[in-house]
Amino acid sequence: xxxxxxxxSVTGQINGYDYVDLGLPSGLKWATCNVxxxxxxxxxxxxxxxxxxxxxxxxxxxxxxxxxxxxxxxxNYDVARADWGSTWRMPKQEEMQELMDNCTFTLYxxxxxxxxxxxxxxxxxxxxxxxxxxxxxxxxxxxxNATYWTSSPVDQxxxxxxxxxxxxxxxxxxxxxxxxxxGCPIRPVSN
Numbered sequence: 001x002x003x004x005x006x007x008x009s010v011t012g013q014i015n016g017y018d019y020v021d022l023g024l025p026s027g028l029k030w031a032t033c034n035v036x037x038x039x040x041x042x043x044x045x046x047x048x049x050x051x052x053x054x055x056x057x058x059x060x061x062x063x064x065x066x067x068x069x070x071x072x073x074x075x076n077y078d079v080a081r082a083d084w085g086s087t088w089r090m091p092k093q094e095e096m097q098e099l100m101d102n103c104t105f106t107l108y109x110x111x112x113x114x115x116x117x118x119x120x121x122x123x124x125x126x127x128x129x130x131x132x133x134x135x136x137x138x139x140x141x142x143x144x145n146a147t148y149w150t151s152s153p154v155d156q157x158x159x160x161x162x163x164x165x166x167x168x169x170x171x172x173x174x175x176x177x178x179x180x181x182x183g184c185p186i187r188p189v190s191n
Contacts, residue, residue: 022120046183072151080188134183
């Protein structure tokens with residue numbers, strides 16, 4: 001299914017940033033836009049996993065080959081907490097899984113942006129732009145994939161961390177892992 005117009009639900013605000021309550025079992029609130037974006041239709045900034053600043057070349061990460069636990073809420077490594085403050089943080093792997101288990105998604109192809117509308121059990125919805133990712137200086141999956149970091153490292157790996165990926169080609173979404181050096185957008189959450 002392809003929708004022809006997209007808006008979002010806004011149910012509140014934390015520290016100046018809008019959120020939507022999707023009616024998830026955990027009660028988790030999802031930000032309506034990515035870190036570095038001024039509207040829900042913008043990609044925002046790209047970050048290597050555990051880094052606080054966008055960069056020109058995504059071929060390394062300060063946490064590449066570093067043993068570390070989940071970074072959600074750690075202002076030294078979680079850009080959502082560092083930039084947005086308050087209770088904002090990166091979503092954990094299990095929180096991305098909750099999103100997948102409880103929401104439906106629909107493809108949106110517009111003149112200015114392609115992405116996915118996620119509708120929660122309560123009927124509220126948010127939009128994830130298909131911002132893809134960056135490796136070195138090259139975009140991968142731009143306008144075809146929504147690729148978002150979680151705060152969760154892969155067990156037994158100091159090189160990879162988990163991410164959410166939604167593919168336009170076959171309307172499939174999954175959580176997998178990739179090299180921490182990749183640049184991906186961050187969609188914050190709050191309890």
